[in-house]
Amino acid sequence: xxxxxxxxxxALAPAAAASEVIALxxxxxxxxxxxxxxxxxxxxxxxxxxxxxxxxxxxxxxxVIDAAGWxxxxxxxxAFSGIGLPARAPAGxxxxxxxxxxxxxxxxxxxxxxxxxxxxxKARDGGVTTALVVPAEGIAxxxxxxxxxxxxxxxxxxxxxPAALHLHLxxxxxxxxxxxxxxxAWARQALLDAxxxxxEWLAYERNPKGRPRPAYDAGALAWQDVLAGRLPxxxxxxxxxxxxxALALGEEFGVKVVLAGAAQASEVVDLLKKAGRPLLVTTxxxxxxxxxxxxxxxPDEGTEKAQIEAAEHNPAKLHAAGVPFxxxxxxxxxxxAGIRRAIERGLPQDAALRAVTLGxxxxxxxxxxxxxxxxxxxxxxxxWSGQPFAKDTKVKLVFVDGHRHEPEDKPAGPPAEGxxxxxxxxxxxx
Amino acid sequence: xxxxxLCAALVAAPSTLAAEPPTxxxxxxxxxxxxxxxxxxxTVLIxxxxxxxxxxxxxxxxxxxxxxxxxxxxxxxxxxxxxxxxxxxxxxxxxxSVTAQVRITDVIDQQDVNIYRQLAGGVTAVxxxxxxxxxxxxxxxxxxxxxxxxxxxxxxxAEAPRGIKFALGENPKRANFSAPGPRRxxxxxxxxxxxxxxxxxxxxxxxxxxxxxxxxxxxAGPKGVPPVAPRRDLKLETLVDILDGKVMVHAHSxxxxxxxxxxxLAEELGFKVRTFQHVLEGYKVAAEIAxxxxxxxxxxxxxxxxxxxxxxxxxxAAVMASxxxxxxxxxxxxxxxxxxxxxxxxxxxxxxVSEQEALKMITWNPAWQLGVERWVGSIEAGKxxxxxxxxAHPFSPDARVELTLVDGVVRFDRAKDTAARNAAPAAGGAK
Numbered sequence: 001x002x003x004x005x006x007x008x009x010x011a012l013a014p015a016a017a018a019s020e021v022i023a024l025x026x027x028x029x030x031x032x033x034x035x036x037x038x039x040x041x042x043x044x045x046x047x048x049x050x051x052x053x054x055x056x057x058x059x060x061x062x063x064v065i066d067a068a069g070w071x072x073x074x075x076x077x078x079a080f081s082g083i084g085l086p087a088r089a090p091a092g093x094x095x096x097x098x099x100x101x102x103x104x105x106x107x108x109x110x111x112x113x114x115x116x117x118x119x120x121x122k123a124r125d126g127g128v129t130t131a132l133v134v135p136a137e138g139i140a141x142x143x144x145x146x147x148x149x150x151x152x153x154x155x156x157x158x159x160x161x162p163a164a165l166h167l168h169l170x171x172x173x174x175x176x177x178x179x180x181x182x183x184x185a186w187a188r189q190a191l192l193d194a195x196x197x198x199x200e201w202l203a204y205e206r207n208p209k210g211r212p213r214p215a216y217d218a219g220a221l222a223w224q225d226v227l228a229g230r231l232p233x234x235x236x237x238x239x240x241x242x243x244x245x246a247l248a249l250g251e252e253f254g255v256k257v258v259l260a261g262a263a264q265a266s267e268v269v270d271l272l273k274k275a276g277r278p279l280l281v282t283t284x285x286x287x288x289x290x291x292x293x294x295x296x297x298x299p300d301e302g303t304e305k306a307q308i309e310a311a312e313h314n315p316a317k318l319h320a321a322g323v324p325f326x327x328x329x330x331x332x333x334x335x336x337a338g339i340r341r342a343i344e345r346g347l348p349q350d351a352a353l354r355a356v357t358l359g360x361x362x363x364x365x366x367x368x369x370x371x372x373x374x375x376x377x378x379x380x381x382x383x384w385s386g387q388p389f390a391k392d393t394k395v396k397l398v399f400v401d402g403h404r405h406e407p408e409d410k411p412a413g414p415p416a417e418g419x420x421x422x423x424x425x426x427x428x429x430x
Numbered sequence: 431x432x433x434x435x436l437c438a439a440l441v442a443a444p445s446t447l448a449a450e451p452p453t454x455x456x457x458x459x460x461x462x463x464x465x466x467x468x469x470x471x472x473t474v475l476i477x478x479x480x481x482x483x484x485x486x487x488x489x490x491x492x493x494x495x496x497x498x499x500x501x502x503x504x505x506x507x508x509x510x511x512x513x514x515x516x517x518x519x520x521x522x523x524x525x526x527s528v529t530a531q532v533r534i535t536d537v538i539d540q541q542d543v544n545i546y547r548q549l550a551g552g553v554t555a556v557x558x559x560x561x562x563x564x565x566x567x568x569x570x571x572x573x574x575x576x577x578x579x580x581x582x583x584x585x586x587x588a589e590a591p592r593g594i595k596f597a598l599g600e601n602p603k604r605a606n607f608s609a610p611g612p613r614r615x616x617x618x619x620x621x622x623x624x625x626x627x628x629x630x631x632x633x634x635x636x637x638x639x640x641x642x643x644x645x646x647x648x649x650a651g652p653k654g655v656p657p658v659a660p661r662r663d664l665k666l667e668t669l670v671d672i673l674d675g676k677v678m679v680h681a682h683s684x685x686x687x688x689x690x691x692x693x694x695l696a697e698e699l700g701f702k703v704r705t706f707q708h709v710l711e712g713y714k715v716a717a718e719i720a721x722x723x724x725x726x727x728x729x730x731x732x733x734x735x736x737x738x739x740x741x742x743x744x745x746x747a748a749v750m751a752s753x754x755x756x757x758x759x760x761x762x763x764x765x766x767x768x769x770x771x772x773x774x775x776x777x778x779x780x781x782x783v784s785e786q787e788a789l790k791m792i793t794w795n796p797a798w799q800l801g802v803e804r805w806v807g808s809i810e811a812g813k814x815x816x817x818x819x820x821x822a823h824p825f826s827p828d829a830r831v832e833l834t835l836v837d838g839v840v841r842f843d844r845a846k847d848t849a850a851r852n853a854a855p856a857a858g859g860a861k
Contacts, residue, residue: 171519179520181560181568182529184536189664196661203658241518241582245536268580 018150018402021045023058024383027067030350032074032358033372042072044379047402052373065383070396073353073388074372075129075380077360078335080234080260080280080328083131084120084147084154085111104138104172105186107165108218111135112145117154124149125407126336127388129380129400130370132163134234134260136331139183140167140190143222144234146364148378150400159366164258165226168236169245184245191253194223232256232365234280238287240264247275258363261330264310266317273323278363281318281355282330283338285311315355316346326360327352340389353388452477453838454490455819458499463506463793464808467786474504476815479837484809502832503823505789506808507554507816508770509796511727512680512707512760515556515767516542516573516585522561523568527602527616527625530594530672531664532568534558538582544764545585546577549842551768552818552831555587557760557800559707562597562682563604565616565625569594569668570680572800574816575834577841591801593704594672597682598622598692599738606736623691630699633669636660640670678704678801680727684738686714693722705799707760709750710742716753725756725799730776747791748781758796775825785825814838 022044029040031052043051043059050059058064102109111133123131130148135141143162151157167187169180177183197220204211225231233255235246243262250257259265260280265272272279286308299307318325327342329335335356343352361371370378379402386393398405453476460472462484473488474481490496514521518539523529538558548556554575560568572590579585600606602622604614616622639660646657671677679696683689683706696703705725706712710733712719712726719726728750733742743749751757759774761767774788783791797807805814815838822829834842 174525176525176529177523177532178525179523179532179537180518181520181532181534181537182523182525185523185529185531185533185664189531192662192664196659199658207655239518240541241537241539244581244583 018044018047018379018404020402021050021059021062022065022379022399022402022404023056023062024065024067024070024072024381025058027070027072027383029072029373030353030388031373032350032354033374039068040072042067042373042381044381044399044402047379049373049375049377049379049381051375065397067383069385071384071386071388072373073127073382073384074357074370075378075382075398075400076127076335076356077130077132077326077364077371078123078128078329078356079132079326079360079364080134080282080330081123081128081131081335082136082329082331083123083128083133084115084117085133085135086114086116102135102137102141104175105140106138106219107140107142107167107190108222109135109142110145110162111142112154112158112161115145115147115154117151117157120147120154120157121149121405123335124398124400124405125395126334127382127384127395127398128335129382129398130159130366132328132364134164134166134331136168138168139170139172139177139186140165140219142166143231146366148370148380148400150403162222162225162231163364164232164234165222166234166236167246169238169242170236184249187249188252190219190223191227191249191255193217194220194227197221198224198227226255227253229256232258234258234260236261237265238263240267243268243271247271260328263307263314265323265325266310266314266321269318269321269323272318273321278324278326278359279318280328280330280360280363281315281325282311282332283315283327283335283342284330284332285338285341287330287332312341312345315342315352319347319351319355324359324362325355326363327355328360336389340391343389349387349389450478452482452491452494453497453815453835454488454494455497455499455504455817456490458502458504458819459823460484460809461503461505461789461824462809463786463789464810466810472499472504474809474815474817476835476838479815479839481809481811481813481815483811497819497833499819501821503820503829504809505552505771505818505820505824506793507806507818507834507836508552508792509758509800509802509807510548510553510556510761510767510770510792511705511758511796511799512762513556513558513767514561514762515544515548515558515764516540516582517558520561522563524561524563525614527564527614528566528629528665528669529560529564529568530566530629530666530668532560534560534568534571535583535586538571538573538585540579540582540585544767545575546842547764548767549575549577549834549836550831550844550847552771552820552824552834553767554816554818554834554836554841555797555800555802555806556767557593557680557796559680560595562595562601565597565602565622566629566669567595567597569677572802574836575841576836576839587800587802589802589805591678592671592676593678593680593800594668595682596626596679596692596703598688599682599684600736601682619688619691622688623695626692626695627699629669630673630701633666633673634699636663636666637670637673672701673699675702678702680705680707680799682707684708684710685741686711689715690718693718693724696722704801705758708739708762710739710746712755713743713746713749714741716750716755719750720754725758725795726750727758727760727796727799729762730759730773731780744776744780747777748783751783751787751791756795756798757791758799759791760796771820771824771829772827778825788825 029037041056134144146160146163147157200214358371361367381399383397460469475483572587573585703724731744794807797803819833
């Protein structure tokens with residue numbers, strides 16, 4: 001029996017699932033897919049959740065972990081993340097590309113090629129088990145990859161590759177497109193060119209005789225995946241009207257568009273309900289700004305403050321309006337602080353948790369395999385010392401595909417870019 | 431009265447909504463900017479966004495919303511033929527000498543407060559242009575200042591034909607400032623002309639390519655294998671639309687020589703210039719502009735702010751008008767746009783332009799320049815009810831705009847604005 005096991009593993013070729021059986025016993029379990037369970041047990045077997053419940057028997061072969069006093073939640077999913085990618089120049093609003101940045105207009109590039117394993121795995125310390133890693137630079141800086149953070153190599157983390165094609169409604173400097181209207185025109189032309197290349201190749205393959213060999217265009221091929229519905233097009237919206245721009249572009253070309261960023265989304269709730277697709281809503285409320293080239297300059301300090309404030313209230317308002325969304329780090333440095341801020345601004349705890357677990361899984365189309373603590377789903381789990389996201393709560397243990405990770409007990413990481421501010425704690429009490 | 435009923439029927443017919451009560455501005459001096467001239471003690475009757483009757487003996491139907499116009503002056507909503515209001519992000523796509531593919535309609539900001547401020551100056555429609563960075567810039571958007579709409583598309587003047595910005599002289603050749611990055615061709619006026627010629631020759635080749643394709647599709651018949659369509663090029667497509675008369679050219683220009691060169695170029699290549707913008711030396715070549723059939727949209731008295739603006743005279747508008755050019759006065763500025771009625775007053779002072787002609791330069795003439803004179807630009811039955819109600823004659827230094835209506839909807843009301851300001855709590859700074 002024992003000797004047959006390695007064979008079996010090879011035959012199934014699981015990514016890197018832990019073959020261990022683990023039982024977390026006596027914790028408060030928030031499965032997200034169902035009501036909270038007190039003093040419950042979660043059993044993880046071979047990288048998959050085997051059982052969740054208050055009266056689950058602990059298997060004999062299980063390694064038992066006493067979870068009394070802890071809160072167990074699904075692993076966090078950051079559905080728009082920069083983990084593992086090199087530091088970048090300001091994006092999501094223009095700015096010069098850093099020297100390490102890829103081609104700002106090459107959708108065929110892959111974030112996967114630039115991910116540093118050790119850096120990516122650090123995200124587990126904050127309870128993140130799964131991430132959509134998105135190139136931040138340029139207008140179309142490449143395709144994202146979906147990672148589950150367990151493995152010895154970068155490739156071993158891959159859950160879906162490529163996962164999505166990305167368009168940032170941003171601008172370049174000294175290079176086309178250097179205006180928002182240019183960005184829109186560039187995107188339209190990219191989609192038209194993809195369609196054209198497809199037609200040329202199709203005609204050629206049907207009857208190559210007498211036809212010159214069409215040009216190979218990797219960018220066009222990448223966009224064709226979007227046109228054919230094989231890859232979602234994720235459009236980063238930094239301005240209110242970007243949401244309309246993104247939806248209009250999708251409609252013009254009949255492509256599936258997912259909105260990301262969307263810090264002003266709560267102002268256009270009806271529009272979003274009509275679009276009927278979950279958003280990837282930013283918790284990076286005050287991202288670095290690119291210099292403004294507008295006629296009459298950028299916003300003044302008061303306006304900027306109001307914008308940040310509005311962005312912080314955005315998740316709570318979207319929730320109240322019944323718009324489905326995921327909360328994402330959007331390349332912000334402290335995801336947890338961002339989530340906490342949304343809660344402080346009125347987003348209910350359970351809604352916040354859902355937005356970074358099952359809600360995020362739904363937005364990414366992976367809710368059948370992760371996002372909640374349910375038997376059969378990937379053994380992605382976080383054990384918290386108390387209420388998740390609360391300021392003094394610590395991540396005690398993280399499981400990814402059943403692999404255990406224990407964050408170092410260290411003081412809190414660097415604060416997020418400008419956040420959180422002092423004076424926010426009173427609102428937590430509310 | 432018969433005319434009134436007829437027009438009312440025409441306007442009301444297509445509306446499926448429950449009829450809104452009509453609006454009547456009564457007892458005002460109406461500057462119609464039409465053959466009817468000025469009407470004392472007149473009434474403007476509005477129904478469903480349209481003017482249905484104008485005159486001294488118009489009967490106000492029962493149930494109408496009445497606006498007292500006693501002592502006030504009503505003029506057609508002012509139209510600014512050169513604006514950069516309500517643009518989000520960069521006004522220029524500066525990276526190439528020809529960027530006909532970019533569209534201002536993609537970047538309209540319905541929340542720009544300048545929309546409201548310009549309503550306070552009686553402006554109801556604006557021509558939002560791409561900047562003058564390149565020989566052939568982006569496509570413009572003609573907007574109605576429907577302040578308060580949430581969707582930028584609702585600002586667009588739906589009936590307005592498409593247009594595009596061209597630019598000549600110092601800006602496209604980038605001679606009067608140090609532009610970042612490598613120098614871009616062209617760096618001379620001859621280069622600008624060559625860029626335009628080259629672009630249209632390319633566009634003609636592109637048009638031929640498509641025409642040949644369509645022939646092949648026809649030849650293949652409904653059952654044959656259709657040939658692969660040529661690559662669509664959004665830039666060349668726009669230039670072809672210019673050649674086909676579907677897109678109006680608004681050409682930023684200063685010097686008389688470059689104006690004449692563009693006219694010759696346009697006639698050689700087969701397109702029309704709809705307006706010369708700025709056109710400060712237009713007075714030198716007014717006959718040529720008139721012969722081409724172009725309009726001229728100029729400043730009343732701005733000059734010497736750069737080398738090519740040195741030969742300007744405040745009589746420019748008057749001289750061009752006297753030579754038969756359709757002349758408008760524009761702002762090119764969020765500030766000046768609020769006082770275009772005084773810009774018009776200046777040409778009465780400089781050049782003795784008649785009151786009627788001067789009013790036309792900020793109403794009917796710019797409407798013609800944007801191809802919307804059938805709908806706006808004068809107070810006539812059947813036209814869209816875009817109106818400005820002044821406290822005094824708009825050329826008086828005392829004049830203030832009291833009300834501005836767009837499509838019959840009051841979008842600016844000075845009394846309400848003042849009341850709201852008085853009711854608002856003091857701003858944070860006022861302690």
